[in-house]
Amino acid sequence: SAVISQKPSRDICQRGTSLTIQCQVDSQVTMMFWYRQQPGQSLTLIATANQGSEATYESGFVIDKFPISRPNLTFSTLTVSNMSPEDSSIYLCSVEWGHGTGELFFGEGSRLTVL
Amino acid sequence: RKEVEQDPGPFNVPEGATVAFNCTYSNSASQSFFWYRQDCRKEPKLLMSVYSSGNEDGRFTAQLNRASQYISLLIRDSKLSDSATYLCVVNLAGGSQGNLIFGKGTKLSVKP
Numbered sequence: 001s002a003v004i005s006q007k008p009s010r011d012i013c014q015r016g017t018s019l020t021i022q023c024q025v026d027s028q029v030t031m032m033f034w035y036r037q038q039p040g041q042s043l044t045l046i047a048t049a050n051q052g053s054e055a056t057y058e059s060g061f062v063i064d065k066f067p068i069s070r071p072n073l074t075f076s077t078l079t080v081s082n083m084s085p086e087d088s089s090i091y092l093c094s095v096e097w098g099h100g101t102g103e104l105f106f107g108e109g110s111r112l113t114v115l
Numbered sequence: 116r117k118e119v120e121q122d123p124g125p126f127n128v129p130e131g132a133t134v135a136f137n138c139t140y141s142n143s144a145s146q147s148f149f150w151y152r153q154d155c156r157k158e159p160k161l162l163m164s165v166y167s168s169g170n171e172d173g174r175f176t177a178q179l180n181r182a183s184q185y186i187s188l189l190i191r192d193s194k195l196s197d198s199a200t201y202l203c204v205v206n207l208a209g210g211s212q213g214n215l216i217f218g219k220g221t222k223l224s225v226k227p
Contacts, residue, residue, distance in 0.1 A: 092159075
């Protein structure tokens with residue numbers, strides 16, 4: 001299994017500001033994934049982060065709004081830029097355990113509230 | 116049509132009851148299927164994978180019907196600790212690894 005630490009666990013932010021969420025994994029992984037879970041909604045994949053290359057974004061998500069860094073095989077950051085109340089959500093970092101197993105391990109999530 | 120659809124519940128059952136959750140998916144080319152469990156204010160965790168032949172893990176039984184694009188989860192002898200939201204998850208064929216499509220979840224509350 002993988003142990004994933006996310007920071008911050010929660011934050012309250014003002015409209016127009018940006019917040020960077022950090023994700024640290026206790027083992028080296030090729031791909032890390034960032035998901036969003038809005039209130040009462042299902043998890044939605046934002047982007048896939050590979051070490052050494054640009055992140056791959058899913059439909060509806062763009063790099064300017066959600067820039068991602070992946071400086072090494074155990075760490076990634078997701079920034080939520082120019083926040084609005086619609087960005088209030090839980091943001092989850094995850095990694096896949098085993099190739100193609102579909103078993104994802106998630107961090108505990110970062111609960112973001114934008115006022 | 117939503118890609119993965121579940122009855123949101125809540126299902127309120129007494130301890131010891133048997134409860135079944137259903138899930139339908141829209142993409143007939145989907146390859147892999149899972150049930151995840153998410154406790155209140157916690158991250159999702161894999162409960163079990165779902166195989167074509169059906170599979171059982173203790174009190175939990177998962178079944179897949181590809182023809183009907185239907186997945187089920189049966190929980191026998193419910194425990195208080197089974198209270199959680201159960202997420203039906205499908206791996207979208209051709210999608211990137213980790214691009215699992217999550218249902219909104221079915222909430223289960225087991226009462227003493």
